Each structure stands twice: as C-alpha cells, then as structure tokens.
Amino acid sequence: ATPTAVMVATGKGASLGVLIKGGNALEKAHKIKTIIFDKTGTLTKGKPSVVQTKTFSKIPLLELCDLTASAEANSEHPLSKAIVEYTKKLREQYGSPSDHMMDSKDFEVHPGAGVSANVEGKLVLVGNKRLMQEFEAPMSSEVEEYMSEMEDLARTCVLVAIDRVICGALAVSDPLKPEAGRVISHLSSMGITSIMVTGDNWATAKSIAKQVGISTVFAEIDPVGKAEKTQGLAVAMVGDGVNDSPALAAADVGMAIGAGTDVAIEAADIVLMKSSLVDVITAIDLSRKTLAKIR
C-alpha cells in the first residue's frame, strides 16, 4: 500500500479503537487465513472467580485459602487475582480482617503452570497438574476425580499443595465474552479458520471451544508451544497475556487485547483497544479494503 493509504487506514483504525502499528501489519492482515485465539482473557472475559472449593486433608478451608492467596499475592495472573479476592471475602465471612497476608518468600511464576512460594516456611504450590508433576507432588485418585468433575463443567481446577502434599483445590469459572461465538462464525464466513490454544487443560479447553464453535483446539501448551503453533502461512494470533507474547511476536500478525498485559501489547502488531473480539474483524476488514483499493 502507498504511504498515504497506510496513513488513512491507520487513522481510521485508531478512530475505531484498532491500533495498527505500521504498514507491514496492515498488509499482512489481509492475507490471514487462520486465526489462533488464546482462551483465557481472549475468548473469555479473563475475570475468573472461584465458584467451588475442596479440601483433601483436614486443613481448614480458611487456612488453605490464606496460604494460597499469600503465595499468589505477587502474581498478576487473573487466576491469582480471583483467588486473592475469594480469600478476602471468605475472611470477611469469618469476621477476620480481609487484608491478612502471610509472609511469602522465593515467589516464582511457572508460566502456564502456576506459582510457587515459601509461605512461613512452607512450600506452597498453586497451579495445575504440570506444576504438581514438576515438584513431584503426587496426585491421588480423589484429586484426579475432583479435577475432571470440575473440568467437564468448563471450570479450571487450581490445585494447592503444601510441602508437596495436595491439600485442596479451587474451581474457577471464567465467563465467555458475549461476542465470541458470533465473531468466530463471522470469521468463518470470511473464509478464516479459528483455532484455540491454551495453557489450560484439555477438558476445560474442549468445553469452552465447543461453546464458541471452534473445532480445532490445542490445550496444555506452554508459551513456547503457543509460538510454534503460529508458524504457518498467513496465521494471526490473538492474545492478552505475558504467556502469549512469544506467539504474538512470532505470528504473521499479532493482535493484542487492549485490556491485556503491557508485554502482550508491545509484542503485537495490532492492538484492540476496546478489547472486543469484534475488532479482529474490524482490523481484517480495514486491511482487506485498503489493499483492495490499490490493486
């Protein structure tokens, strides 16, 4: 496209809340045949909340949640925020101060798996099966059963281990963005195939994909794996998280959700300022129209 056409299109985009970072992004967007969507915070609202809890040992629920929230306190992950918030509410119900947090040391993020921290001398692990395996915390059949029960309900089951013993789980539900299904079917009518990738487990992933009408799913994928999935011709990636940034950078066109993390926004070629999935269509339309004009 000519510099003028690019300027007009990026200006139009900006007025619609679609930030296009230059002519290259605009040109590549019109060729897109496949769009890979991240699940959490992209297809879903990214505002998860704890909907059910379970303890697998005699540990009181409040103590379990206190340790969990203290381990998660330094994390920006939506799941962490949900857990901290739930714990605050729980403490209020028990008539305790809601801002109680225990001393936490050696906090570490394990991308696509969870967090670990030393809370008052105890090793607290909060995350999925992969995290538990990494730290050699054994999974009992009771834990396995509870997990799959929650996952079949499209919930993410967050496991909590204390000193490598899985003591409890928090089931988290993250509602779909209302426009998600509509956008996927519109993209299909434009000749674009939608795929979902997520670090979350297979059962939850499949259940979410079914709800939005996506038939190709890749679950339990780490950030590097997400980037590898974008390695094809004419592939766009839509994501919001730190864990999506390698994929956003690697894809032909990376589109970041405006409400997402700064790292994702920086890695992307296009930023959807309103965080609405409808603007994935807006961006491609704009690109197709701009490039059609100069043909």
Ligand code: ADP
């Ligand atoms: P997505 O790809 O869906 O955006 P992530 O890659 O961020 O998800 O996380 C994948 C999975 O790893 C989550 O579904 C969860 O099981 C686990 N996980 C990641 N971060 C955390 C955390 N801070 N606390 C608990 N679990 C986590």
Ligand code: MG
């Ligand atoms: Mg995400």
